[in-house]
Amino acid sequence: MKIRTEQFNQLAAVEIEKARVRPFLKMVPEFLYRKRAAGLPSLPDPDAAQAYAAAVRAEVVNRLPDLLEEFERNATANGAKVFWARDAKEANDFIVKVAKERGVKTVIKGKSMITEELGLNDVLTANGITPWETDLGEFIAQQMNLPPFHIIAPAMNIPVEEIRDCFMEKAGMETPTVDPVELGYAARVFLRDKFQGAEMGIAGVNIAVAETGTVINVENEGNIRFSKSAPKTLVSVMSLEKVIPTMQDAINMIRVLARNCTGQRISAYVSMESGPKRADEVDGPEELFIVILDNGRSKIYQDTEVREIMQCIRCAACLNICPVYRQIGGYAYGGAYSGPMGQALMPLLFGLDRTKDLYRACSLCGACASVCPAGIDHPKLFLNFRDKDVKQDPRFNSQQRPAKERMFFRLFSLGMSHPGLWKLGARLFRPIFNLNAHDGVVSRMPGPLAGWFRKRDMPAMPVKPFHQRWEELKDKKS
Amino acid sequence: MNGSNMEEVMAETAREDILGRLRAAPPKTVPPRPHLPPMKEAELAGEAMVAYLMERLAAEAYTPFRVKDRREALDKLAQIVKEEGLTCVMASTDDVVAPLDLPAWGREHGVEVMQPGQFADRQEYKSAIFDRAQASVTGASFVVAETGSLGLVHGTDNPRLLTLAPILHIVLIPADHVVPALDAAVGRVFGQKGKYPSQFSFATGPSLTGDITGYLFRGMHGPRRVMAIVIG
Numbered sequence: 001m002k003i004r005t006e007q008f009n010q011l012a013a014v015e016i017e018k019a020r021v022r023p024f025l026k027m028v029p030e031f032l033y034r035k036r037a038a039g040l041p042s043l044p045d046p047d048a049a050q051a052y053a054a055a056v057r058a059e060v061v062n063r064l065p066d067l068l069e070e071f072e073r074n075a076t077a078n079g080a081k082v083f084w085a086r087d088a089k090e091a092n093d094f095i096v097k098v099a100k101e102r103g104v105k106t107v108i109k110g111k112s113m114i115t116e117e118l119g120l121n122d123v124l125t126a127n128g129i130t131p132w133e134t135d136l137g138e139f140i141a142q143q144m145n146l147p148p149f150h151i152i153a154p155a156m157n158i159p160v161e162e163i164r165d166c167f168m169e170k171a172g173m174e175t176p177t178v179d180p181v182e183l184g185y186a187a188r189v190f191l192r193d194k195f196q197g198a199e200m201g202i203a204g205v206n207i208a209v210a211e212t213g214t215v216i217n218v219e220n221e222g223n224i225r226f227s228k229s230a231p232k233t234l235v236s237v238m239s240l241e242k243v244i245p246t247m248q249d250a251i252n253m254i255r256v257l258a259r260n261c262t263g264q265r266i267s268a269y270v271s272m273e274s275g276p277k278r279a280d281e282v283d284g285p286e287e288l289f290i291v292i293l294d295n296g297r298s299k300i301y302q303d304t305e306v307r308e309i310m311q312c313i314r315c316a317a318c319l320n321i322c323p324v325y326r327q328i329g330g331y332a333y334g335g336a337y338s339g340p341m342g343q344a345l346m347p348l349l350f351g352l353d354r355t356k357d358l359y360r361a362c363s364l365c366g367a368c369a370s371v372c373p374a375g376i377d378h379p380k381l382f383l384n385f386r387d388k389d390v391k392q393d394p395r396f397n398s399q400q401r402p403a404k405e406r407m408f409f410r411l412f413s414l415g416m417s418h419p420g421l422w423k424l425g426a427r428l429f430r431p432i433f434n435l436n437a438h439d440g441v442v443s444r445m446p447g448p449l450a451g452w453f454r455k456r457d458m459p460a461m462p463v464k465p466f467h468q469r470w471e472e473l474k475d476k477k478s
Numbered sequence: 479m480n481g482s483n484m485e486e487v488m489a490e491t492a493r494e495d496i497l498g499r500l501r502a503a504p505p506k507t508v509p510p511r512p513h514l515p516p517m518k519e520a521e522l523a524g525e526a527m528v529a530y531l532m533e534r535l536a537a538e539a540y541t542p543f544r545v546k547d548r549r550e551a552l553d554k555l556a557q558i559v560k561e562e563g564l565t566c567v568m569a570s571t572d573d574v575v576a577p578l579d580l581p582a583w584g585r586e587h588g589v590e591v592m593q594p595g596q597f598a599d600r601q602e603y604k605s606a607i608f609d610r611a612q613a614s615v616t617g618a619s620f621v622v623a624e625t626g627s628l629g630l631v632h633g634t635d636n637p638r639l640l641t642l643a644p645i646l647h648i649v650l651i652p653a654d655h656v657v658p659a660l661d662a663a664v665g666r667v668f669g670q671k672g673k674y675p676s677q678f679s680f681a682t683g684p685s686l687t688g689d690i691t692g693y694l695f696r697g698m699h700g701p702r703r704v705m706a707i708v709i710g
Binding site: 024043044045048077078086136155160181185188192221226229254266272274282284302307 | 489492493495496497499500501502503504505506507508509510511512513514515516517518594595597599600603604605608624625627632633634637638639642643660661663664668672674675676677678679680681682683684685686687688689690691692693695697698699700701
């Protein structure tokens with residue numbers, strides 16, 4: 001997919017006006033948020049479980065190289081082939097090579113954010129290999145050529161009428177319907193042939209267990225299990241932070257992940273591969289490739305202040321609670337990841353220069369951090385990015401802020417540290433500000449402050465401020 | 479140096495590069511893990527555990543039944559076959575189902591019972607499980623009361639697609655196969671170093687989706703219904 005993080009403000013302005021999306025945005029994140037709230041109490045002490053999960057993720061992220069080597073060793077012993085990719089190109093080239101060498105024409109894919117990040121579908125298509133997204137939401141998004149709207153419900157914003165028209169045209173649906181169950185069934189029937197016939201499956205990884213060399217997927221539809229069971233070849237793609245020390249840790253994490261995602265005690269399917277199928281098995285992959293992807297993460301790892309974003313387990317609790325996401329939805333973020341986790345991850349993946357508006361589109365309310373089971377403090381990261389950006393920290397391509405803004409803050413800082421100057425400035429500023437007042441209210445302003453007043457207004461400033469009147473009153477009294 | 483050697487060297491370099499960068503990063507100390515209270519279900523045992531499982535099965539949208547013994551289980555199976563009008567099913571050969579000799583039972587009840595072992599290759603097996611089997615009948619290695627999950631150790635006796643491709647899955651659960659909590663998998667499936675099944679899965683109820691406008695319904699790609707016959 002094409003990265004459009006630079007256009008966040010423009011995209012958000014378009015998205016917020018889309019009337020048809022508003023009811024879904026009002027409903028679905030709130031629905032998922034409530035499911036989560038209702039699901040967490042089935043843990044004996046939800047806060048303790050969240051804190052424990054966060055501690056495990058923090059530990060993992062600080063032991064990454066050891067855990068990855070242990071995982072690789074055990075996965076290899078299980079018979080999997082592990083491939084390390086520095087960037088998207090290396091990963092994509094490898095997957096294409098595996099497919100071509102085996103004469104693969106059709107690939108079935110489980111929903112994975114990591115292959116969205118890789119832009120894998122475009123690369124496969126360009127090489128004459130047809131990728132079929134098989135998660136219902138991802139299938140709809142693929143057929144309609146749309147990016148994911150939400151990391152766990154990628155097409156929740158598409159009205160049923162549009163899905164009907166799309167399925168009539170592209171998914172062999174014969175009788176028009178707007179019933180979600182019937183639409184789902186049509187996709188089931190259409191994709192069944194693909195499950196049966198595809199020569200290769202591609203899936204992401206939710207958890208990679210170092211102790212056993214096992215890769216784990218968590219899903220509800222069964223499409224990932226199909227992708228991992230029917231074809232002869234399986235490629236599992238994981239970003240390098242997915243690893244976790246033990247199987248017991250994985251079980252604990254699954255409990256917390258499912259509840260934070262959808263309020264479930266466990267998702268309908270959790271499947272765990274430890275190597276390819278054995279010789280006497282009738283299904284399952286004959287070859288299992290595990291791609292460990294860096295794509296900028298080892299660079300993030302160098303900075304201990306921002307490293308914690310790698311603790312993310314992609315549950316989407318932060319999206320569902322975010323007041324910004326709830327207004328603009330997922331497209332405006334301009335990449336595979338959206339909501340607070342996207343705002344915290346994409347600046348580090350794509351550069352602070354290409355994501356300026358992303359980490360500023362936040363009121364720092366902290367709702368995201370309050371629900372995060374991985375212990376990420378998203379607002380703290382946004383402040384860190386803003387700080388780096390202003391200070392022109394070169395590590396993540398931060399650029400200078402515009403000259404006018406720098407000038408403004410220099411003057412502001414001067415005024416704040418010199419009371420006399422501040423008073424003088426305020427006295428000069430008040431009458432200029434009040435030039436724009438109508439009936440005691442300023443609702444428009446020319447020049448650099450115009451943007452602030454676009455959707456707000458402010459009372460006109462008094463000729464004499466309170467402090468001055470107070471001094472005068474005191475003088476009078478005495 | 480030929481092409482494939484070259485690729486191996488490049489892959490090796492990528493590995494060294496990535497691990498090298500990770501190792502060179504400044505260390506950060508993290509606080510030790512806090513106490514994690516055990517799941518309350520971990521204490522379940524005996525009849526209370528089976529009763530809890532029955533509740534979870536209902537909550538996870540299974541069609542649950544409880545019978546006294548294997549004989550009654552077969553009667554229930556005959557009833558399901560009749561009511562659903564099944565003429566062709568595929569059965570596992572795991573320790574729960576194999577002793578029942580379902581192929582012979584099927585001949586008596588007018589239903590063809592296929593078994594995964596009878597197919598020469600993947601292609602033949604796939605067309606049977608995708609196109610012919612109207613249902614699957616399987617056991618489970620163990621069943622988790624905490625979540626109502628079937629613990630499925632896949633292999634020759636209970637291959638992966640058997641519990642996935644048919645639209646109806648009938649699972650037989652002897653009461654002595656019920657375990658209290660998910661943690662059972664750690665010892666039972668992954669307890670012996672290096673001797674893990676190629677795939678293990680937890681399956682919990684029929685497949686599920688909410689991808690169209692957030693409307694939740696059961697029966698997406700996996701089974702639409704899962705009938706659970708708890709025995710004993």
